[in-house]
Amino acid sequence: MLRFYLFLGRRCPSLPKKSVSNMASTLAIVVSLSLLMYLAYRGITVLLLAPLMAALAVLLSGEISLYLPIYTDTFMKALGNYAIQFLPIFLLGALFGQLMADSGAAHAISRWIVARLGDRHAIVTVVLACGVLTYGGVSLFVVAFAIYPIATDLFRTANIPKRLIPATIALGSFTFTMTALPGTPAIQNAIPIPYYGTNVFAAPGLGLIAAAIMLLGGLWWLRGRAAAARLAGEGYGKHEDDTGISAVEGADSAALSHMPLFLALLPLILVIAVNALFTYLVFPRTDMSFIIERFPHLAPEKVIGLWALIIALAAACATLVVSRLGRWSDLRDTVNKGVFGFMLPLFNTASEVGYGAVIAGLAGFAIIRDAVLNVTPGNPLISEAIAMNVLAGITGSSSGGLSIALQTLGPDYLRMAQEAGISPELMHRVAVLAAGGFDTLPHCGAIITLLAICKLTHRQSYLNIAAVTMAAPMLALVAVIALGTAFGSF
Template sequence: MASTLAIVVSLLLLMYLAYRGITVLLLAPLMAALAVLLSGEIGIYLPTYTDTFMKALGNYVIQFLPIFLLGALFGQLMADSGAAHTISRWIVDKLGDKHAIVTVVLACGILTYGGVSLFVVAFAIYPIAKDLFRTADIPKRLIPATIALGSFTFTMTALPGTPAIQNAIPIPYYGTNVFAAPGLGIIAAAIMLLGGLWWLRSRANQARLAGEGYGQHEDDNDDATSKDVDRGALAHMQLVLAVLPLVLVIGVNGLFTYVVFPRTDMSFVTDHFPHITPAKVIGLWSLIIALTVACATLIVSRLGHWTDLRGTVNKGVYGFMLPLFNTASEVGYGAVIAGLAGFVIIRDAVLNVTPGNPLISEAIAMNVLAGITGSSSGGLSIALQTLGPDYLRMALAAGIDPALMHRVAVMAAGGFDTLPHCGAIITLLAICKLNHRQSYLNIAAVTMGVPMVALISVIALGTFFGSF
């Protein structure tokens, strides 16, 4: 009992101190040490740190470093090449001010589904959103929720093939790929998109009836707005070159996942690397190839036009390190917690919530851990590190397709991850120069409320009809 209480205390402190802005790189080993201390096992912490914490951290880095690195580089290339802005401007030209909310959501959705980092998207889209909302006289306080709907929901967790790191994390645990349960993913994405748009448009209509407009804000006269939004006609070739890398991320990924690797004799791999199970890694290999091709295409298509290609590449590469090691540190923390005696009680309680349907148990575990850590990737990684083999065993015993377990895990991790202490939410509000009191309720509605409806729908459909 004391060990279980120690785990709960360390988790709550991890959540609180992360909310206060202390880096997880320091918090994760310290909170792991606290859990060991309160469990009465402090004498073994140093070997636990070097052999358990660091080994789990290192294994995670080895598995996912290429995805984080290439994803960050691709996002930076899209931003600095002007491709992200070109796509956004094209959508603005087509839909205009009358559909400001839909325009911003679609712009964010297209960019994030194509592999652009949600932080890059937020910085790129905010000036455009500010101009559209001011012209349409929609309250500025709705901008963060609008960007969040397009960036943090259906393109991150539901749409099949999304290159978001959350969609890659379950691959080595379940032997799946980023296109897992595509039909259910599309249904979930539609629920998130349409439900979120309904909420935001209803809030905008309510504000209009109450006489509330865009409002007066400190950054209304920023030069970035008029500079960033260009309503002129876009050259067809310019748009094609901007969209091409996004298409390649999804298309090349699908080509290698479903055509190239399945038709390749993998015996040469197992001969040279007997510890590798190809079925469990081809999903990661496909994503690595797709992001590499997309990055190379961006660089080559813009040759002669880069103002500082070396600077862009360096910035993108350096930018992957903090997100990777933050998440890897949380995985190390989870490995230490999983080794404590008290974790057995927690694990059994979670696994036995619905012993006949591990989908529900998995959804609860992912939501809780993502909420505590304030990170969908962090919570997902901890949960799969500690419970992944159990869930796979339960799924196979119950005749549940691992692809369905994959999709439910990713969607659940994208539920309570956006509690107020979430770093992505804090950053988004800072970009928009707003605060929690002004905007958080609407953010919560579109990133937690509506996605929970989609998650429940997928679990119900998957339970009755299986994975599709």
């Protein structure tokens, strides 16, 4: 491939050799990214794909002799830096989700919502149950396992097609609580903090508007599909494989039956309240000079958002453990499962960041970077939204795409925002919303897992998933960019 471009350069003297080399490098990046997306869709782990596809990009760029130093000094350094920075968030988030599941808190909250709304509002009930749990910090995978049995009961009673269950769970778990609601502890909402010096409550008013658009748009779509199915005479359908999935795997039956609602809600309230307390009261009123003296290279304003989230998740985990002492079926096993459960998501994302760092070091990336940055030179919000969407779509991961984009373009976007007088808080919210747009393409691991839990196929359910996780979030993103451009961050 490189020889072809060098040949082209010899036949076209007007085309500089450097330009030919850059074109080859750009094509190498496109080929590498395309293969990464395709092979991830085929189910190959990104832990293996990321270094292999990085090596392929380097090979096709004609720099394969440099790959080993690139691997050790670029790929592994970027992977390690990301793991160091976000390890406590992933670890505490996974542990909190497991504690919520095995204590019976997740089950208690979801059943309470079901009791209040009932099967007459089955779709709204499932969406709200998922939303409450994920906004409180419970892993979307834990939520999917916990809510699926409840959803099957509700949808069967209401005679709503089972094929709509994955989209209903996805709306409550993968959209407004992940990217829009102020203070959400989702990892996506934490990733921009060190790049923009913001916190998880960035642009709260715009976040609430975006959340409303996603929620109402998604509910409008799902209720419309349910009504159309009803008119067509389509009911829940016959599904012989609905049995055998526990609502909360490993949870003690007594805990499931007797977990008081207040105790179930308390950890979720603490995640938001403690986070806000330290973000807006404790840290801003603390003299950080002693920290700067001891750690001169540390910028406290860029990490206090992460510190606040760490403290909030730790407080919620401790509260769950203490409040249920004497009622755990096996606390040690719950803690071990939670702690071990964080490793794969963390290193999957960190590997994608390492891949992005290698790609960013290739000559062809400068062409892609300049093209993206110059889409709308006067409004970096649009450029940022495009970059996040593209990379999230390619990797099939909102956190992976967001991490790669900010790792490579974050400083440029911050500079452009400052030059254009745009608030970093607005840049933060747009980045997170955009990462939640095309991340749910068919090769997305979360979508594949959700369909496996529901025992349905892409053909049966993916169109409705796409409508609520891509179309509605894109409308919300456009609205936030328009409002932010006109009125600034609020």
